[in-house]
Amino acid sequence: MSVPTGPRSSLVLGTRGSKLALQQSRWFQARVHEVAPDVRVTLRTIQTSGDKIVDVPLAKIGGKGLFVKEIEEALLTGEIDLAVHSMKDVPAQLPDGLEILCVPPREDPRDALISRTGRPFKDLPRGACIGTSSLRRQSQLLHARPDIAVKLLRGNLDTRLRKLRDGQFDAIVLAAAGLRRLAWAQEITEYLDPAVSLPAIGQGALGIEGRSGDTFVRSVLNRLDDPATRTTVTAERALLHRLEGGCQVPIAAHAILSGQGRLRLDGLIASVDGKTVIRDAVEGNAEEAASLGVQLAERLLSKGGDRILREIYGT
Numbered sequence: 001m002s003v004p005t006g007p008r009s010s011l012v013l014g015t016r017g018s019k020l021a022l023q024q025s026r027w028f029q030a031r032v033h034e035v036a037p038d039v040r041v042t043l044r045t046i047q048t049s050g051d052k053i054v055d056v057p058l059a060k061i062g063g064k065g066l067f068v069k070e071i072e073e074a075l076l077t078g079e080i081d082l083a084v085h086s087m088k089d090v091p092a093q094l095p096d097g098l099e100i101l102c103v104p105p106r107e108d109p110r111d112a113l114i115s116r117t118g119r120p121f122k123d124l125p126r127g128a129c130i131g132t133s134s135l136r137r138q139s140q141l142l143h144a145r146p147d148i149a150v151k152l153l154r155g156n157l158d159t160r161l162r163k164l165r166d167g168q169f170d171a172i173v174l175a176a177a178g179l180r181r182l183a184w185a186q187e188i189t190e191y192l193d194p195a196v197s198l199p200a201i202g203q204g205a206l207g208i209e210g211r212s213g214d215t216f217v218r219s220v221l222n223r224l225d226d227p228a229t230r231t232t233v234t235a236e237r238a239l240l241h242r243l244e245g246g247c248q249v250p251i252a253a254h255a256i257l258s259g260q261g262r263l264r265l266d267g268l269i270a271s272v273d274g275k276t277v278i279r280d281a282v283e284g285n286a287e288e289a290a291s292l293g294v295q296l297a298e299r300l301l302s303k304g305g306d307r308i309l310r311e312i313y314g315t
Contacts, residue, residue: 003076003077003078003211003214004078004081004214004216005211005213005214005215005216006215006216007216008039008216009038009039009040010039010040010041010042011032011039011040011041011042011081011082011217011220012041012042012043012044012079012080012081012082013025013028013029013032013041013042013043013044013080013081013082013083013084014044014046014071014074014075014079014080014082014083014084015043015044015045015046015071015083015084016045016046016047016048016071017045017046017047018156018157019156019157019158019182020086020156020157020178020181020182021084021086022043022045023181023182024084024086024181024206025043025084026043027181028084028104028206028208028224029041029043031104031224032220032221032224035220035223035224036220036223039220044074044079044080046070046071046074046080047070048068048069048070048071068083068085068089068090068091068209071083071085071209072094072095072098072209075098075209075210075211076095076097076098076211081210081211081214081217082101082208082209082210082217082221083208083209083210084206084207084208085206085207085208085209086175086177086178086202086205086206086207087100087103087201087202087203087204087205087206087207087233088175088200088201088202088203088205090202090207090209092237092240092241092244092245093241094209097211097212097213098209098210098211098212099209099210099211099212100207100208100209101208101209101210101214101217101218101221101222101225102207102208102221102222102224102225103205103206103207103208103225103226103229103230103233104205104206104208104224104225104226104229105226105228105229106177106204106205106226106229106232106233107176107177107180107181107204107205108176108177108180108191108204109176109177109199109203109204109205109254110176110191110192110193110194110197110199110203110204111137111173111174111175111176111191111192111197111199111203112173112174112175112176112179112188112189112190112191112192113171113172113173113188113189113190113191113192114161114164114171114172114173114174114187114188114189115170115171115189115190116164116165116167116169116170116171117170118189119171119189120189120190121141121144121145121171121190121192121196122145124145124148124170124171125170126147126148127147127148127149128148128149128170128171129148129149129150129151129168129169129170129171130148130149130150130151130169130170130171130172130173131150131151131152131153131160131163131164131168131169131171131172131173132150132152132153132172132173133152133153133154134173134200135248135249135250135272136198136200136250136251136252136270137150137173137197138150138250138272138274139250139270139271139272139273139274139277140196140197140198140250140252140268140270140274140277141173141196141197141274142273142274142275143270143274143275143277144196144197144274146274151169153169153172157174157178157179157182157184160172160174161184161187171189173192173197175199175200175203175204176188176191176204177203177204194254194266197252198252198253198254198266198267198268198279199252199253199254200252201236201237201239201240201245201251201252201253202233202236202237203254205229205232205233207233208221208224228257231255231257231263231286231289232254232255232256232257232263232289233255234289234290234293235253235255235263235265235289235290235292235293236253236254236255236265236267236293237293238289238290238291238292238293238294238297239251239253239265239267239293239294239296239297239300240253240293241293242293242294242297242298243269243297243300243301243305243309248312248313249269249308249309249312249313250268250269250270250271250272251267251268251269251270252267252268252270253265253266253267253268253293253296254266254267255289257286261285261286261287262283262284262285262286263283263284263285263286263288263289263292264281264282264283265281265282265283265292265293265296266279266280266281267279267280267281267296267297267300268280268300269300269301269305269308269309270308271308271311271312272312276304276308278300278303278304278305278308279300280296280299280300280303281296282295282296282299
């Protein structure tokens with residue numbers, strides 16, 4: 001099958017079928033129309049393995065790649081021309097022939113707590129049950145409050161909110177970005193300080209994936225790339241790549257750019273039970289984003305992160 005690379009009047013954008021994924025894809029569809037009004041972009045919904053399996057922790061079924069695998073296969077065969085992902089779902093290593101061609105401006109990267117009673121995290125009662133699907137969140141919440149219970153919460157955002165309202169949890173923790181994109185920010189009880197819950201790598205950012213050799217799509221998407229977001233996400237993903245991390249490991253990183261072209265990157269590696277949290281930060285020139293990510297990863301490993309990784313991976 002011949003995969004197109006040259007100019008064309010229509011493009012097919014692949015997306016997951018969740019309410020949030022469709023909202024993000026429609027938002028990006030509108031951005032493409034703004035910069036290339038003569039190009040028609042149609043959406044194609046693709047069900048991923050991660051969407052099909054909703055009652056098992058991601059760490060036990062293959063991790064984040066489950067939300068992009070089928071979409072990437074459609075890109076490689078030419079069935080679709082570009083794909084919108086939540087950047088935190090994109091593995092550190094992309095398949096040969098594919099690339100993140102565009103990183104639009106980032107939404108709020110923080111975690112958000114939604115409490116059934118309106119109480120903030122520090123005021124939840126002892127033994128409160130908090131729902132999350134993330135080992136990263138679980139470890140940090142337990143580190144801050146060893147007296148709480150953390151239980152698995154999978155499903156789309158509306159499903160998770162329904163389970164909270166049904167009384168299955170006292171509170172749940174979600175990405176603020178998804179709630180804001182769906183205009184559900186009013187549901188948020190509290191934005192968690194990164195000192196309590198350092199965000200996931202790439203959280204709040206979208207990654208638009210395409211074929212490396214597709215010069216036409218690249219030329220369109222170049223106009224929508226946000227250099228500041230790309231820089232911060234590059235630093236965070238460089239750390240992820242060096243640590244070879246996935247959903248099985250509580251790893252977090254968040255980069256912030258200053259107005260003077262400086263970048264600060266905070267990162268951590270934690271044990272699943274939250275008893276051990278190794279955290280550090282580096283600062284440097286924004287142009288060195290990737291090397292700063294590797295540098296911080298090495299520091300975390302040398303401080304004991306290597307032992308945590310060995311225990312989790314059983315090596």
